Amino acid sequence: MAQAPSIVSEIDLLKETGAEKNCELIIFTTFSFDPHFFDNIVLKKLRKDNPIARIVVVADSNHIDFEKRTYETGREYRLILAPPTFHPKIFLFCSNKTGKTLIGSHNLTLSGFSNNLELSCKIDNRDITIEFLEIIKNLLSKLLSLDDPIFTDIDKQLQNKFIRGQTDLYTITNLELPILDQTLLKITKLDPKIRTVKIVSPFYSEPRKLIEKITNATKAEKVQICVQKNNHTLSSDEIKNLLHVEPLEIQAKQKRRIHSKIILFEGTKKLALVGSPNFTTAALNEIYQVGRSNLEIAVLVDGEKINSLLSELSYLSITMDEIDDSRMKNNQWLAGHYTHHIVTSIYDPFGYLHIEFASSPSLSGTYAELKSMKNEINMIDIGSSEKVEGRKLTFNCPVKLEPGTLLTIYSNAGLQVSNVSIVNILRSITDIMPIYNTMSPDQIIKTLAKASTFEDLVRLTISLWNPPEKTATSSEKQTSEDNSQPDILPSSWGRSQARKDILDILEELYSLTSSRANYPTGLASTTNYSKEDIVDIKNRIRRIPLKFTKCFENYKLKTDNSSSVYSIYLLYSIRLSEVLSKILQTDIQELLQREALLNFNTLIRNYGISLGDNSKLLSLLLYLESHSGLKLDEKLLLKLTSNIRINELNLFNTSYLEEMSIELNKKQDLYDIAEQLTISIIKSKGNLWENIQINPEIENKIFDYYQSIIPECKQIPKPVFMKAVTGIDVINLYGYGVYPRTEADGLPSFTTQIPLNEVLEKTLQIIKGNHINLNNESLTAILLNKLRKEDLRTILAFTLERGKARFTPGRIILKFRKQNEPKLAATR
């Protein structure tokens, strides 16, 4: 352990918390919480220099001074109410590059920051900060569901985790073992010859038991208990007759109230336990259980430093009587245990109240009391709610809530059955909505397919612009260093700017739509909007596709111009138009889709499209064209279809749209467009045969039909007929008394009583009707219908001798086969 004494012995907590800049995640854990102090003094500076940070305060639910709440409480930051007794005091600041932790005895109050004498351990090291973050994640996971947005941000930080080197700092929590047990284990291992133990703490319970435990483990010869007069709870009875125990009065300069908690072990080495635990059984000798025992976090640090700090205080001897006389009275913490513990509650901009309990609640016969800053009270029956899922209750709140609203649950009999909590009415959407972690395009499309509400869409949008930072592996780093190509990835600034842009729009929409609950009949009919407002709202809405397109362009297309990305763009646009039309009950769907198509044209012109399967994209495009009435650029479509085989599986499949939950309410329009496109494609490709496939089953049926219309062949076994008409074994027919004429191409021809036109029609029907994928909705069916009058006649002409009633059935079969074979080979 290093022996260097501290040069600067004081830290200005206000300056220290205000000094952090550009953090992404800031977490405060505290026992007491003074919202007025935090909102007015800490938060303003913090928010100014950390505009995108998620800020979280976790405090003991019984020690939040709700009287001092402000309109900002739970607005810029998330307030989590941990069940009592939640005692850790950690301030953690984190970005993907930096990390700082302050751990000590200081609460998030003005006294803790400015007046009390507190001990603070400052760790200016990201790796250790990440370790604390893991501890915090661990304890938050005991309080919150894992889909809480907080975890997204925590995990993002944890991704950039490195194994830290050896340090002399040991973090100790009572999540799994009592703090004292762990401390003594560590101490005795590091220094088996502890001689003196010095204890500084304002609060004591069962000190005898704890001291005995310490002396038994360390064999210490002297234990000094330092108390500050009128600021301790030590009773002389507890230490009377204890060998080796020496009580001392401790004094601080400027009569400062000592709130620090220290156990200093002195032997050949000096080690000290500092942090949140007082010298109480609950803090040092118990394992944390939610709502049942204390949660404490401490660090074991170099005792020389602590010794040096303690030497700045004065020590006097104190008598047992003086200890009792100067003991604090009325210092009992409020126990405040209720059957229901509200950990957090969020009122979202859509008017839903989400309440999360420490355990699954039984809400039968209960009411939620909502008390505004102006002391207006609303009672809401939640007892009949069926919307409890696990620990969460979500319901559409019948009253509009304002920031600073307190929430408490009462039984029908008027008994308070929950802690008092504050409703978080967060300003930023990202603080409210869970964010999808995936960035896989397929996954996004799947999620988009399910998105039916604006909330869903917002979640997804946030995901699109909030991807987890890609952590470059060492090999990737090497590659990128070797590569002299400029980095085409948008800068993190560019990404955050794009995200900010889209979020700005969504935030605006949130505010527009947040009154939906109050105006269920929609925008058009509400009297709360003036005509000018409605025009303004519509204009703002019209800007969204363009804004979205720009963001898409800046962020997505610069790195990926695949068909999937364009599909996301189109599907998102369709969803947005649907959802906005629904919310605002205004017929803007076509308008928005038109805008989306126009923007799509621009995008694809500027960024092109990489090779790949465009079938889904085409389906979406045809859908949009049919709905918006805007004609697509044919050249563009042909380009998109260049790699597509024209059949119903690839070009246009309604099941794609069904998968994407797109309703086909203009089917005929859609088919007409698809048909035109197909014909264009076929014409552009120039070979009709390539576009028609028949499978063996259809072929079989055609054979059956042809055999049935040639009287002399009816009795011949089918395989013989098939081989003969296709020229493989014509001679075999002779054995059955059939002697057909053989044409120049070596195929046998027959006469038939059926008019040849009918034969052609029937052949067509067989191809259509029996083809497994052919039906009236499929593209091939449309294609064949269209071709019947013109092109199919040409096909069938191969089978006929013009002007004669001779029929060569093998020609059509072989023609199909010949055209299909190379394609199958290519497919294989």
Add this chain to the structure above:
Amino acid sequence: MSYEVYWTKKIPLNAIIDPLGIRSLRALEDIFLPGITTQTHRIRYFTFLLWAWNQVKDRKINLLQMEKLLTLIVQYNHGTNVPYGSRNTEKTQDFLQKKTEDATIDLAEFTDFGVPGSNYTVGYGDSLYKNSLAMLELVGTNDFREIKFSEAGRTIANSLEHAKGKEAFFQTSISKKELKELHDHFCLCRETITDLEVDLWRKIFFGFTRSDKTGTLVFDEDKFQSFQNNTLQYYRSPQEWYEIACSNQPEKIALGRGSLLLMILRIIENAEPSSQSVNQTIRDAIYFKQFINSKQEVQVIDFGSLEAFRTIWEVYVHNLYIMSFLEKTFGIFLKLLEKKPMGTRLENLISDLSFNKLEENFLSSIGSVDLSRSEEILSKELPGKTTLKTRINERDIFRKAQSSSTIEEKLSNYLVLLCLLKHRKMSFSEPQLSMLQYLERSTYNLSPNTLYTNILQSDLRKTIGALFRNLINNHRTVIAERYGAGTKCWLLTEEKGLLIPYSTPYEGVTYSETKWRNVLEFLYDLKLVEKTDQKFSISEAGSRWLKHQV
């Protein structure tokens, strides 16, 4: 080392001014006295600056250097008896003493002149007078921060143009002989002020000005003539004065400023107060229309056509008492808290008070310990307003509270004062009530109306509890607001009901209307008031001015 361990620092605080944020209760003086602050004292400094800014622009000279010379002139010629309000006295004295009589003084060597906060790069003119001159509409700044004069401002600036010896201000050095010669034309003392200057400044302060078509301030000779002819209407109904106060129209406000100065002149004429009692005398005269003369007799004062104007200022004095009540009781609370450095709860703090003493005082003063009924009880005894002759009045109880020896006695006297103030408020006319409401706009939960409703309760313990709680809450709000502007000014901290003193002394000021002293200094420079070591009195010119006989 991956970590460091520290004690947390006790945060050092900035100056504690108005810790309850109640200054707006006396906003009337800001409304009607623009340009006269407690920072500015001498009218010559105004004239000098207007002249100097002109020179700065034309000659590209440094204003600070010119101000240095002005200060050296004052100091050299007046020694230890410099005019009230001169700045930098001690440092200038030290600087001069180091120079022999025949030495040439290099102004660049005079380095510690100016505002310390600016590292001596800004003079007092720039920091203290500029805003006042702008409020008087004599100067302004353009987009390039250059000084722009109004026509009236230019006229005053030119009044020094012919002063003898002005070239000295463009030199970088000076001899003591020259300092002596410059006194008669440039010193800050009253003797050097010319008749022209007096005439111009009187017209400015008494509002004989108007804005011309271009918006620049010009002297209004017609208005002045009308004042002399006694046809200028000073009488306005209380309602009109209330509306003027709210109007924010410079011309109307200037009329109000003139009325206020006439009102002060009238009080000085009648009361001739000593410099020690000037604030209280003006308070009494406005509030009671009475004052205590040098023979300790109660004397009545008639405000004539300014009576309606006085009624508006009666609200101001009422508010001054409210401010005193709040600041003094906050001081008492902090003193009690100071005895508990480890912190205490409010209920424990109140329990330590001796309520027998408190009750005793209430029974003798108001006849009841039910303070919610105080107004009703007082109204029976005093159907009208209190006067300086009634058994109990605001002035006496306030003075009694100040001289009380125990905390209980002080506290009870201040609470009696609050009861009397509530009683006074009941006599307020509609315009007065409107003015009260207008002035208490931003005083959080310590506005007079709230105090009367929420603080005075049926039980003394509850009353004191409510009072202290409101004081704490208000202070907390102020802390937050000030911190937003970078000022740390908390006198206590509170954590879950545990109140902990910050050990910063605070008692609250007795008289917050310190501006009257400055007003009198201006009137002295305008030669309308005389002053001796003993008292202020009206000058002969002042008497004529009051009669509008200029």
